Amino acid sequence: MTSPEPPTAPSHADRVYRSAGGIVGGGLLLVIVLWLGCDALFRGTGRTPWLALAGMLFAVPLLVAFTLRPAVFADADRLRVRNPFRLITLPWAAVSTVRAEFSCEALTEDGRKFQLWAVPVSLRQRKRANRRSDAGRPGVRPGAGAGTVDQPHLAQADRTVAELRDLAQRSAARPGAQGEPVVRWAYEVLAPSAAGLIVLIVLLLTTG
Numbered sequence: 001m002t003s004p005e006p007p008t009a010p011s012h013a014d015r016v017y018r019s020a021g022g023i024v025g026g027g028l029l030l031v032i033v034l035w036l037g038c039d040a041l042f043r044g045t046g047r048t049p050w051l052a053l054a055g056m057l058f059a060v061p062l063l064v065a066f067t068l069r070p071a072v073f074a075d076a077d078r079l080r081v082r083n084p085f086r087l088i089t090l091p092w093a094a095v096s097t098v099r100a101e102f103s104c105e106a107l108t109e110d111g112r113k114f115q116l117w118a119v120p121v122s123l124r125q126r127k128r129a130n131r132r133s134d135a136g137r138p139g140v141r142p143g144a145g146a147g148t149v150d151q152p153h154l155a156q157a158d159r160t161v162a163e164l165r166d167l168a169q170r171s172a173a174r175p176g177a178q179g180e181p182v183v184r185w186a187y188e189v190l191a192p193s194a195a196g197l198i199v200l201i202v203l204l205l206t207t208g
Contacts (some may be wrong), residue, residue: 003203004041014074014075014076015039015073015074015158015167016071016072016073017071017072017073017074017081017116017118017119017121018026018070018071018072018118019070019117019118019120021120022066022067022068022070022118022120023067023068025064025067026064026066026067026068027067027068028058029063029067030063030064030067030068033056033059033060033063034056034060037052037053037055037056038052040052041053041056047203047207050199050203051203053199054196054199054200054203055196055200056196057111057192057193057195057196057199058193058196058197058199058200059193061190061196061197062084062189062193064189064191065084065085065186065189066084066117069082069083069084069085069186069189070083070086070117070118072116072118072119072160072164074164074167076092076165076167076171076174076176076177077091077171077174077176078090078091078092078176078177078179079092079095079098079106079127079164079168079176081106081114081116081117081118082118082119083114083115083116084117084186084189085179085185085186085189085190086112086183086184086185086186087183087184087186088106088114088181088182088183088184089182089183089184090106090108090114091176091177091178091179091180091181091182092160092167092168092171092172092174092177093109093172093174093177093178093179094108094110094179094180094181095107095108095109095168095172096108096109097165097168098116098161098164098165098168099161100119100121100157100158100160100161101121102121102123103115103116103121104116104119104120104157104160104161106164108181110181112181114181119160119161120157121155121157122155122156122157123177125155125156125157127178128155134135140205143205183191
């Protein structure tokens with residue numbers, strides 16, 4: 001359970017939300033890709049090493065972007081959403097709500113919608129949590145706030161969304177929580193992947 005924020009400005013990332021499954025799966029896939037790529041790079045003949053190098057340059061950034069990179073950072077002033085290709089900074093005053101239906105999303109006051117890649121929604125986990133509540137165990141109390149104590153049987157994504165929604169409601173009036181959403185493209189992911197794709201296409205077109 002996360003303790004309340006102090007009245008002074010906290011560090012930028014008091015709470016961090018990431019997908020454990022994405023990290024584990026991404027790590028395993030990254031090992032496999034690097035193993036196969038390095039094998040072709042050092043043992044291949046002809047253009048095979050160059051194709052392997054270009055393929056890894058194209059695939060590794062994308063693999064990292066979709067599995068290891070996504071994260072959500074929340075403090076008393078703002079929500080930072082690190083998605084595969086974008087970094088979104090949302091001051092709490094600009095957030096109208098955070099919701100979880102088939103995916104977790106942050107909605108802004110001007111009508112924009114941003115998906116939280118790092119907080120996947122598991123319908124199976126949600127159904128299991130609903131069954132526990134229906135069985136007569138302590139369940140959801142209407143208007144129970146963050147839900148970490150009062151809503152013990154919420155699915156993980158719903159619990160995270162409840163925490164973020166409660167934090168948004170409590171922090172929107174803070175002076176440091178004012179401002180407009182800022183979106184920055186992740187060129188550190190896009191540039192190497194695009195370069196690898198271009199080299200790979202050139203090699204394939206000139207093969208033979």
